[in-house]
Amino acid sequence: MNWKRTVGLDNLSDEYSFARDESTGYTSAKKIPDHWVPTTCGYCSVGCGIEIGVKDGRAIASRPFALHPVNRGKLCPKGLSEHYTIDAENRAKYPMLRKGGKLVRVGWDEALNVMVERFRATQARYGVESLGVLSTGQLVTEEFYTLGKLVQLGFGTNNYDGNTTLCMASAVSGYKISFGSDGPPGAYEDLERADVILLIGANLADNHPILCQYLEANRNKTLIVADPRVSKTAMMADIHLPLKPRSDLALLNGIAHILMRYNLIDRDYVDKHTAGFAELERFLEGYTPERVAEITGISQEIIFKTALLYGRAKAGFIGWTMGVNHSTLGTATVNAICNLALLTGHIGRAGASPFSITGQCNAMGTREAGFASSLPGYRKFDKAEDRAELAAIWGIDESRLPAKRGWAYPDIVEAAVAKKIRALWIIATNPLVSYPNQDVLGHGLSNLDFLVVQDGYHPTPTTSLADLVLPAAIWGEKEGTYTNSERRVSKVNKAVQPHGEARSDFDIFLALAEKLGCRDELYRGWTTVEDAFNEWRRVSKGRLCDYSGISYGLLAEHGAVQWPLTEGADPSVTSRLYSDGEFQTPDGRAKLVCADWAPFPEQPTPGYPFVLNTGRTVEHWHTRTKTREVPILERLSPRAWLEMNPRDAKGLGLRSHDSVDVVSRRGRVRAVELRLTEITAPGQVFMPFHFAETNVNEVTQDAFDPISREPNYKQCAVRVERSGASA
Numbered sequence: 037m038n039w040k041r042t043v044g045l046d047n048l049s050d051e052y053s054f055a056r057d058e059s060t061g062y063t064s065a066k067k068i069p070d071h072w073v074p075t076t077c078g079y080c081s082v083g084c085g086i087e088i089g090v091k092d093g094r095a096i097a098s099r100p101f102a103l104h105p106v107n108r109g110k111l112c113p114k115g116l117s118e119h120y121t122i123d124a125e126n127r128a129k130y131p132m133l134r135k136g137g138k139l140v141r142v143g144w145d146e147a148l149n150v151m152v153e154r155f156r157a158t159q160a161r162y163g164v165e166s167l168g169v170l171s172t173g174q175l176v177t178e179e180f181y182t183l184g185k186l187v188q189l190g191f192g193t194n195n196y197d198g199n200t201t202l203c204m205a206s207a208v209s210g211y212k213i214s215f216g217s218d219g220p221p222g223a224y225e226d227l228e229r230a231d232v233i234l235l236i237g238a239n240l241a242d243n244h245p246i247l248c249q250y251l252e253a254n255r256n257k258t259l260i261v262a263d264p265r266v267s268k269t270a271m272m273a274d275i276h277l278p279l280k281p282r283s284d285l286a287l288l289n290g291i292a293h294i295l296m297r298y299n300l301i302d303r304d305y306v307d308k309h310t311a312g313f314a315e316l317e318r319f320l321e322g323y324t325p326e327r328v329a330e331i332t333g334i335s336q337e338i339i340f341k342t343a344l345l346y347g348r349a350k351a352g353f354i355g356w357t358m359g360v361n362h363s364t365l366g367t368a369t370v371n372a373i374c375n376l377a378l379l380t381g382h383i384g385r386a387g388a389s390p391f392s393i394t395g396q397c398n399a400m401g402t403r404e405a406g407f408a409s410s411l412p413g414y415r416k417f418d419k420a421e422d423r424a425e426l427a428a429i430w431g432i433d434e435s436r437l438p439a440k441r442g443w444a445y446p447d448i449v450e451a452a453v454a455k456k457i458r459a460l461w462i463i464a465t466n467p468l469v470s471y472p473n474q475d476v477l478g479h480g481l482s483n484l485d486f487l488v489v490q491d492g493y494h495p496t497p498t499t500s501l502a503d504l505v506l507p508a509a510i511w512g513e514k515e516g517t518y519t520n521s522e523r524r525v526s527k528v529n530k531a532v533q534p535h536g537e538a539r540s541d542f543d544i545f546l547a548l549a550e551k552l553g554c555r556d557e558l559y560r561g562w563t564t565v566e567d568a569f570n571e572w573r574r575v576s577k578g579r580l581c582d583y584s585g586i587s588y589g590l591l592a593e594h595g596a597v598q599w600p601l602t603e604g605a606d607p608s609v610t611s612r613l614y615s616d617g618e619f620q621t622p623d624g625r626a627k628l629v630c631a632d633w634a635p636f637p638e639q640p641t642p643g644y645p646f647v648l649n650t651g652r653t654v655e656h657w658h659t660r661t662k663t664r665e666v667p668i669l670e671r672l673s674p675r676a677w678l679e680m681n682p683r684d685a686k687g688l689g690l691r692s693h694d695s696v697d698v699v700s701r702r703g704r705v706r707a708v709e710l711r712l713t714e715i716t717a718p719g720q721v722f723m724p725f726h727f728a729e730t731n732v733n734e735v736t737q738d739a740f741d742p743i744s745r746e747p748n749y750k751q752c753a754v755r756v757e758r759s760g761a762s763a
C-alpha cells in the first residue's frame with residue numbers, strides 16, 4: 037500500500053470511478069474505450085466473435101461481438117477477460133540469444149542470422165532431416181500456410197508437426213480412414229436440431245462453454261453423456277453413462293451390435309454410400325450386450341436404451357473431444373463413432389453428424405493449410421496426383437514435395453533423444469508443461485545442438501531452455517483468419533501494436549525466407565497476410581476445404597462464414613459435408629471399420645492402484661501461459677488439485693485439502709491439494725493439466741496411438757501419498 041493510501045489521501049478514484057458508456061451504460065471509467073475492434077477469440081475452437089476495446093493504443097476491455105453467428109452476444113470467462121493477455125507481465129519483447137550460458141537481448145538481424153546459420157550448419161552436418169519443427173494451433177491460417185512452405189521448401193525438412201497432435205490428431209486420422217478426408221461434417225446448429233445427442237469424452241461446460249447455449253436452446257433433445265467423471269456436462273445430461281476408463285470403444289461397438297440385431301440401421305444408406313458392411317457385421321458379433329456391460333460397467337439395460345434412442349432418432353448427433361482423442365485407441369474410437377453415423381444415416385443432414393469438437397482457436401487452420409499431417413488443402417502426401425497438382429500451382433518441381441509425411445510430434449521428441457533431430461524450432465507452444473512423461477522430453481531437449489522458441493511470452497518453461505527466443509505478436513496484435521470446429525472462417529484483427537520489438541509470426545517467416553534466399557520464389561509480391569490468404573484461396577479451390585469464395589471483404593460483411601464456399605456461393609447457408617453421400621474415398625463410399633477394443637496400456641496394480649485421468653478447467657487454457665496472467669481467472673483457479681472419491685480417501689486416511697503427492701512409474705507430482713468428491717469414481721483420480729508448478733505430465737505415460745500418434749493422456753496407473761510421507 038502506498039503512503040497516500042495509508043494516510044487517506046488516495047481514495048482509489050482512478051480505479052473505481054464510473055462513467056456512462058453508449059453500449060454498456062454505467063461502467064468503470066477506465067474500461068470505456070476510444071473504439072472497438074471486431075475480432076475472433078484466440079482461445080478455444082468454438083470461435084466466438086469478440087470486440088477489443090482500445091484506449092490510447094492499449095487494449096482495455098473485451099465484449100462479445102453481438103452480430104457474430106457463433107456466440108450470439110455471449111462470451112465465457114476467458115473471452116470476457118482476454119484483453120488482459122496482451123499487456124501481461126511476461127510478454128516476450130526482444131529477441132534473446134544465449135551467450136555465455138545466459139539469454140541476452142540481441143537485434144532481429146543477429147537473431148535471424150544466427151538461426152539460419154545454425155540450422156543450415158546442423159543440416160549440412162547431420163542431414164536436412166535433422167531439423168525438426170513443432171508448431172501450434174494458435175497461429176492464423178495465413179501463417180500456417182506460410183510456415184508450411186517455409187519449412188518444406190525453404191528449410192527442406194518434413195519433420196514438422198504441431199501440438200495439435202497432442203489434441204485432435206485422432207479425429208483427423210479417424211475421419212481420413214472413415215470418410216477419406218479430414219473435416220468435421222456438421223455444424224453447431226446441429227446441437228439445436230438433433231433429437232438425440234451423445235457426447236463422448238466431451239466436457240463442453242468446461243472446455244467449450246459457449247456451445248452449452250446451443251444445447252440449452254434445444255428443448256426437444258435427449259442428451260446422453262458418456263464420461264467416467266460426473267463432469268459439469270454430465271450434470272446437464274438426461275442420461276449419464278459413467279463408463280469405466282477407456283471403455284468407450286467397446287460401448288460404441290456394443291451400440292452398433294444392438295443396432296444391427298434390431299434392424300435399426302438405414303440399409304438403403306449403407307448400401308448406397310458405404311463399404312465393409314458384411315465384415316463389420318461379422319466383427320460386431322463379438323460385442324454382445326453382456327460382454328460390453330462387463331467391459332464398460334454400464335448395465336445392459338442402459339446400453340440398450342442408449343442404442344435404441346440413437347437408432348430411432350430422427351437426427352442423431354455424436355460429439356466428442358479429448359476423452360476420445362487422448363488414447364492409444366483414439367483413431368479406432370473415432371472410426372467406431374463414424375460407423376454409428378453411417379449405419380444409421382445420421383450424417384450430412386440437419387442435426388445429424390459425427391462431430392469432432394477440436395481444441396485450439398485455429399487447430400482447424402493448421403489441419404487445412406499446414407504441411408504436417410497433410411499437404412495443403414487436405415491433399416495426400418502419398419497421392420501422386422495431389423503432389424502434381426500442388427507443385428503445378430506453386431510452379432515448382434514435384435520432387436520437392438515429400439511422398440510421405442515426416443515424423444509426428446512424439447517421433448520428433450524420440451528422434452531428439454536418439455540424436456537424429458539435432459536442431460528444433462518450437463513455435464507458440466510449451467511442451468515443457470504439455471508433453472506426456474516430461475522426463476523423456478527433457479532428455480530429448482538436452483541433446484539438441486540448437487533450440488529456437490518463438491512465442492508471445494517469455495519466460496515460459498520452454499523459452500527458458502532455448503538458445504534463441506524470438507518474440508512474437510499475439511492475438512490482438514496481428515491480422516489473419518481462424519477456422520473453428522464447424523469449419524467457420526472468422527477474421528482476426530489487429531487492435532494494438534505488438535509489445536516491444538515483437539513481430540507477427542507472418543513477418544518472422546518472411547524475414548527468415550529473405551535470409552534463406554527463398555522469399556522471392558515462395559512468396560513473390562507478398563507484403564501482407566491477405567496476400568497469403570489469396571494464394572491459399574487458389575490452393576484450396578476445388579478441394580473439400582474450398583475457400584475460393586471467401587475474401588476479407590466477405591468476412592467483414594458476414595462476420596464469419598463456413599467452408600466450403602465456392603466463388604459466388606451463398607455464404608449465409610449452413611454447410612454440412614457429405615449431404616450427397618459422396619465421400620472423399622477412391623470409390624466415393626465411406627468405410628465401415630472394424631475397430632477392436634483393448635484395455636488401456638498401463639493397468640492399475642497394487643503398487644499403483646488408481647487410474648489417473650487428466651483434463652481442463654474453464655478458467656484456464658493450455659499451459660496457463662496466458663490465463664495465469666489474467667487476474668480474475670488466476671484468482672478463481674490458482675493451483676492444481678487432485679480429485680478423489682471419499683471412499684478411497686478414507687482407506688488412505690486422507691482428508692479434503694490434504695497435500696498429496698501423485699506418483700507413477702515415471703515420476704512424482706508433489707504437494708497437490710486433495711479434493712474429495714463423488715464426481716470421480718472409486719479407483720480413479722483426476723487432475724487438471726494446466727499447471728507448470730504441479731505438472732501432471734511428470735507422471736503421465738508416453739504411450740501413443742499407432743496411427744495418429746496422439747498421447748494416451750487420460751489413463752495411467754498412479755498411487756497417492758500424503759506429501760512428505762516417503763521423505
Ligand code: SF4
Pocket residue numbers: 077078079080081082083084107111112113114115116244245246247
Ligand atoms: S467459448 Fe472458447 S471461443 Fe468462446 S469465448 Fe470462451 S474461450 Fe473464447
